[in-house]
Amino acid sequence: MSTSARRPRLKGEEVQLLKILAGSGGDHVPVVLTSREAGERIGVSQQAADRYLMALDKEGYVTRTFGARKQRLLLTPLAVDLLRKEYHGYRRIFEGPAKVTFRGTVSSGLGEGRYYLSQPGYVVQFTERLGYTPFPGTLNVRVSPSDMLKVGSVKHWSGIRIDGFQASGRTFGGATCYPGILGGPVSHLIIPDRTHHQDVVEFISAVSLREALRVKDGDGIDVEIREA
């Protein structure tokens, strides 16, 4: 029923604390920070800082461990995600829309793409929002482990939204599209909402990318992905 509980927005002071922790390496190792010092750093009392830290703990942004005297704080992935999103927001202001380029290898799909791209619920959205009716098949590109991290940051960008829907008694999830430059026709990267941290990304276009680019499984391919 409920995939995401209503998450009360974090206050500015709480985000500040997350930033301080991240700056001290709190994203990968527990960091000592007393509520008093936390309060001094953000300009509030020890009591208020402590409340913020308790709230951050309860909301799942930090995990606290108590030593004999002082607590240690470790950021959760949720917090790192939030900070990265903030970072990207600023980055976009000063550096413009983001893009990422990498080299991958063409890999065979599981045939799933064809099935999904045939669903009318998706087709109408693609046609409206992407400007073309997609060829019913995706070009799958395998990402090397060293590029996984930077490609993964794409999910924080603003993209073209494809909504989920219900049809034929089952649920089809949503996805987000990003303009992709593969050296051929206009195409888009698709990131399903429910992705499994795969090392394969999928591209769609109005025509068969395999044919248009004259590539086959195992070929290397240069890819650029842009923010929408």
Next chain:
Amino acid sequence: MSTSARRPRLKGEEVQLLKILAGSGGDHVPVVLTSREAGERIGVSQQAADRYLMALDKEGYVTRTFGARKQRLLLTPLAVDLLRKEYHGYRRIFEGPAKVTFRGTVSSGLGEGRYYLSQPGYVVQFTERLGYTPFPGTLNVRVSPSDMLKVGSVKHWSGIRIDGFQASGRTFGGATCYPGILGGPVSHLIIPDRTHHQDVVEFISAVSLREALRVKDGDGIDVEIREA
């Protein structure tokens, strides 16, 4: 007497509004944003949003102009500075210490450097905090206009602090130093606190950089500046 009035810290909501304005180009052109829409964007009422905008105006972060119906908002340099500082804070978390590289041309100093670098008040600080006693003369590098912007961002970085002092009945201002890589001996960029947006930056080292690098006025030179 008072160089900087006590500036009450901006609230999270106010910073959010600045971000929204910056994202709409409000840093260089007035942007239409009604208090109602502002409120919706940050999740508060029209009244609260309006109060925030009034406060931002009064504090000198935005300038408002009123048309027939809707107000237009333009960010001041103060606001852009604040956002850039935030950006850099996040950048440092995710990308590590910043650095910037550019190509400039060696230019003749005004001989001022020699005078300042002879002041004992400066010499003791340089020796202590930089690890060497500077040669009494600076290497001046002219920055091309296209690189001015990125070089200018250096002033937001964390650097090595040199404090101002009083001596011989006059005041000597403070400055901040940043490690510089010029292809020769260890050297530092110096940014005086009271800088005049010059297109010339100054480097110091333990020896004469002119001699060590065998450069003369007008020569091109590759420079890298790092965060401390």
Next chain:
DNA sequence: ATTACTAGGTATCGAGTAC
């Protein structure tokens, strides 16, 4: 020392509304 509770004062919010 810490973290964290209660009490009470104040800052801030949104509704209503004037302009």
Next chain:
DNA sequence: TGTACTCGATACCTAGTAA
């Protein structure tokens, strides 16, 4: 339409103080 005021209600902060 807009912006911006007054006015209760309440959310939040700090001080005091347990644990």
